[in-house]
Amino acid sequence: MSASDLADRTTPTETKRAGEPLLSVEDLKTYFFNEDGVTRAVDGVSLSIAAGETLGVVGESGCGKSVTALSILRLVPPRIGRSVGGRVVFEGRNLLDLSEREMRVIRGDRIAMIFQEPMTSLNPVLTVGHQIAEAVRIHRRASVADARKRALEVLDLVKIPDAGQRLDDYPHQFSGGMRQRVMIAMALACDPKLLIADEPTTALDVTVQAQVLDLMLELKAETGAAVMLITHDLGVVAETCQRVVVMYAGRKVEEADVFDLFDRPAHPYTRGLLASVARGKAGGRLTEIPGMVPSLREPIPGCAFAPRCPFADGHCHAVAPTLEQIAGDRPHLAACHKSTEVLAS
């Protein structure tokens, strides 16, 4: 199923902007401020998601992928940091300009988020039915009975056995995978147009991961929601995403169709990531990327990846590369001075 297929599923009552993506993040900059100075957690990231599309955002811990997601929903605590530049345009409106009240209407209703920790993302002292119904009641002025009915529907949707009985169970009575299903049910309760899933399967064991991912894909096809899938697991990306954004040190370093990315990675960092995934063959040594992620406290003049890059030269250390289209007819962006060399090698 292609992205355009799913895009047509959006309700016709909505003002359709031809060719305009559902969400477009333009040059987003989210900085953290503390006594020691400024941390450039997200430093000029742009990405877009079409209606019904699945976009993967990959990168190692601390590369700014979660902060990007939090910035879209404006969930970065104001004491810690804020988005200092750029735009987040969703359905024609810049979310960064909205009031907190307008933002609340969007959160959970138009854009829903699934967090990494299914163990702690549910309040332990409230029943899951109550918590899902609460999400419905916030956005739809539903009666308690209607909200409960909807909760039952979505629990059924995420394939929790005996949903009717489990409605009145507490989170501790569910296993990790089941709890993540509950979180997904909660996120889907209001039919969001965009689902941001921040490492939804990281805390689950592998067999359960596969089940949850399959479920997410199935539900996506059913509801037509676009998904922004944040992960560090390239296997998950390969299975689920249509397009991939690779982030490094708060910047986007490569963006491509999922097949292009895996077949012809144009950025050395992407290559490194792909090389460090264990493949079926046993016995071979796993390659790792040498060096450390640079500190985001100090400004990085050149390419952020240069100190770890086997292709880097003086120019790379001095001048930051811009995102450029890689040779080929399909959209494929990479921020690397040496991308032709990388592709050729």
Add this chain to the structure above:
Amino acid sequence: MAEITGGPSTTSDEASAPTRGSQAWRFVRRNPTLVFGLVILLIMCVMAIFAPLIAADPFSMKPVQRLRAPSDAFWFGTDQLGRDVFARTIWGARVSLAVGISVAVFSVLVGLVIGLFAGTVWWVEAVVMRFMDGLMAIPAILLAIAMVSLFGASVMIVIIAIVIPEVPRVVRLVRSVVLSTREQPYVEAAIAGGAPWWKILIRHILPPTIPPLIVQATYICASAILVEAALSFLGAGTPPEIPTWGNMIAADRIYLSRAPWCIFYPGVALALVVLAVNLVGDGLRDRLDPRIARRM
């Protein structure tokens, strides 16, 4: 129950479902301090509420019968003005319990509201917490003496004067619970779900503050009863015409060697109430603190 052992189904029912009586007994066995404290407190409350029915007039003076030792007519003896010590001790429970309970309720309510705001609105926190630190530096008794001399002696003033220095303790407690609760992922998830702040406050942040507050309230109650007695004793609290334990001890302390019962009985009553309240507090803490409760 012995008659219904005929059918096999009834016997199994009886074995699996403990009777109400045995459940109650098990509760008593597992929480002896809580039950013991509650029983004493309950008796005290009943006596305070029904004081007019149980005890004679605490004000009637019989100068002929001054400083009589305990007897059939006067169970606890009489004081320097020939007033019935038993009646006055019972009536004294009214003021003590009223002050203790209202101080606990008011300081918890005020502290809860301030603590919730201090824990959630970051700029309120900085201002309020410094103010609370300042309040904590004022000794309760000195503040009470100052307020009584400013506004005149009355039970209400005594209550307010004890509430003020207790509030910061409650605020600190509430704030510490709020600070740890608001970092919970389910709070972030609720915000991401579009819940308005007041809903998050009531649904997610308020509930975990309640158990420690209940425990704290009992300790506040006990200390308020003691402070009220101390203030009465110093003559800076409840007006002397109202029978309170502190007033009784203060008025008759010069007759300690001649008529020790005048002081002994209100003193015992005071100690007993404070002990009972503290036992209830300890018992509740054992029940409500999840770390301890799980072990039981």
